Amino acid sequence: MVAALELYLDVDATRRVRTLWRALEEEGVPTLASLLNDKHRPHVSLAAARTLPPSAVVSALSDMTVARPLTLHLDFVGQFVGRVLWLGVTPTAELLDHHRQVHERLAAAGVETWDLYRPGKWVPHCTVSMRVPNPVMAPAIRRCLEMLPLTATVTGASVTDHANDIAEPLP
Structure with a gap:
């Protein structure tokens, strides 16, 4: 399974993404809305791994505000190998610096993360679907x-592992 350090979006942005998820579900595209009940x-995930021990992450990040009110600009659509569809967050110096600080603290505490989420490789994104059926990829991208565009403010953060019912809020 997957554990992640997630940044949550403000109420309006959350509502708009959930509306997108519902529209895609109605068109036969499975989204995060239907994944894991x-x-x-x-x-937007800052870090991900097979497991992220909540206590170790909380300890590593205890002296920083992970959920600082960053402004995120979701301006484009992307696709990862495996038919993963996402809304792209335009990288800003502030976001990339925050991401780097989080990873430096996690690494110093011995918390391992996947390489693709580390500074220099991370693609900031908000996942829409983990497996878009090939015949509906183009219509899903159009939807x-x-x-877009969507501007969001970070309003919360958490270490999560939904498959194991873990959701540990972070400051």
Whole structure:
């Protein structure tokens, strides 16, 4: 399974992403809305791994505000190998610096993360679907583009592992 350090979006941005998820579900595209019994909420992951021990992450990040009110600009749509569809967050110096600080603290505490989420490789994004069926990829991309651009403010953060019912809030 997957554990992540997630940044949560403000109420309006969350509502707009959930509306997108519902529209795509109605068109036959499985989204995070239906993955793991609706446990997911719109987010941008700063780190991910097979497991992230909540106590170790909380300890490593105890002296910083992980959920600082960063402004995120979701301006484009992307796709990862495996038919993963996402809304792209335009990288800003502030976001990249925050991401780097989080990873420096996690590394110093011995918390391992996946390489693709480390500074220099991370692609900031808000996942829409983990497995878009090939025949509906183009219409799904068009539907995503219809709701962009989207500006969001980070309002919360958590260490999560939805498969194991872990959601540990971070400051």
